[in-house]
Amino acid sequence: MQAEKIKKVGVVLRPSSPELKQNYFELEKIFNKYGIETTIESISGAMIGIMGMEFDNLCQSCDVLVTLGGDGTLISAVRRSFKHDVPVFGIYAGNLGFLADINMGELEAFVKSLVKGEYRVDERAILEATFQENENEVTIYAFNDIVLTRPSVSNMIHIETLVDSKAFNTYYGDGVIVSTPTGSTAYNLSAGGPVLFPLTNVFALTPICPHSLTQRPVVLPGKFSIEMKTPQDRALVIIDGQDKHELEAGESIHIQLARKTVKLIHREEFNYFDVLKEKLNWGD
The missing domain is CATH 2.60.200.30 (Probable inorganic polyphosphate/atp-NAD kinase; domain 2)
Incomplete structure (x- = not known):
């Protein structure tokens, strides 16, 4: 997937979390700043009072799916979007996850790298x-x-x-x-x-x-x-x-x-072993 083709991202928020409304608007502002259109999924949109797009239609129309919440939100989005073969990356709103490894404070730097093609796509089994x-x-x-x-x-x-x-x-x-x-x-x-x-x-x-x-x-x-x-x-x-x-x-x-894999987007410097050490307190 070429970076220049990332023109539109679809966003899924953690359910029952209307407090993420401000985070979504901040996220939208950052993506728009770098020329990337943002559309929210309809259930997530209804939760924060804005119009969204039905999930399957969103997956068909976006280049990347972005989740805001935690690993559970990302896992649900991966399962629901699998047939559409759309890459996913997760932003965590809370503690660092095994899958969602970017926080809101790091998002702009990541999007800047994303549009330059400076990112990884990991293919994972499902x-x-x-x-x-x-x-x-x-x-x-x-x-x-x-x-x-x-x-x-x-x-x-x-x-x-x-x-x-x-x-x-x-x-x-x-x-x-x-x-x-x-x-x-x-x-x-x-x-x-x-x-x-x-x-x-x-x-x-x-x-x-x-x-x-x-x-x-x-x-x-x-x-x-x-x-x-x-x-x-x-x-x-x-x-x-x-x-x-x-x-x-x-x-x-x-x-x-499955014959197909799940495509997860990460920062170039993402290191699985660093996440293991932090999450499992290895080496302390």
């Missing part, structure tokens, strides 16, 4: 999952993780897992996290899973509170596909902690890395 729901095949995307867990806290769950159609493991416990490299520092990390470098083409399976201590996290190459099913139990499928679906006993979910 999970694609298919399953049956109400006799229809549903396809969903997850930027961080897909979690299969028990619908009731009173019972453990059996999850049979196949890798490329071959029996792999049966997990027995509270569930399993299927994580992208980007999501490896989220729920996966809390459950004892590995930290994966975000630009690698792999994914991780991490059991949640397994009944057997021999059940350990596994990292699989991105070319593999997995099938997970619960012969005896209903299962709750949670996508990026934002959406939920239910699987009935005996139903399956098929998960793999």
Whole structure:
């Protein structure tokens, strides 16, 4: 993507945050100063009292999608915009995130670099999952993780897992996290899973509170596909902690890395290891 083609950005604000109104106008002023048109997404616009554009139309008409909020806002925007193949970058309104790494005080310097072509585009893996729901095949995307867990806290769950159609493991416990490299520092990390470098083409399976201590996290190459099913139990499928679906006993979910990647825009000097050290207090 050539920098001179960035003529229009679409903006998505963190939901239920009308206090971001002034930030949006400041953002708009900065982009306009450098000849870039700014349009807000319709739900975000309604939240702060201005007219916006419906999300899919916004993605089709803008060159870059900008989120203002935190990592959750960016993850939601990535999932919703994935089919449009539009690059995304995040501005954080609060604490530094793993994904949203620019604050409002740094925005003008970044936009100045952006129009000069001085930025990076990181291509990151995203999970694609298919399953049956109400006799229809549903396809969903997850930027961080897909979690299969028990619908009731009173019972453990059996999850049979196949890798490329071959029996792999049966997990027995509270569930399993299927994580992208980007999501490896989220729920996966809390459950004892590995930290994966975000630009690698792999994914991780991490059991949640397994009944057997021999059940350990596994990292699989991105070319593999997995099938997970619960012969005896209903299962709750949670996508990026934002959406939920239910699987009935005996139903399956098929998960793999999508063929396309997510394009995240960062500053040239962005260093993932610096973010890890700051967020996880490594080296203190």
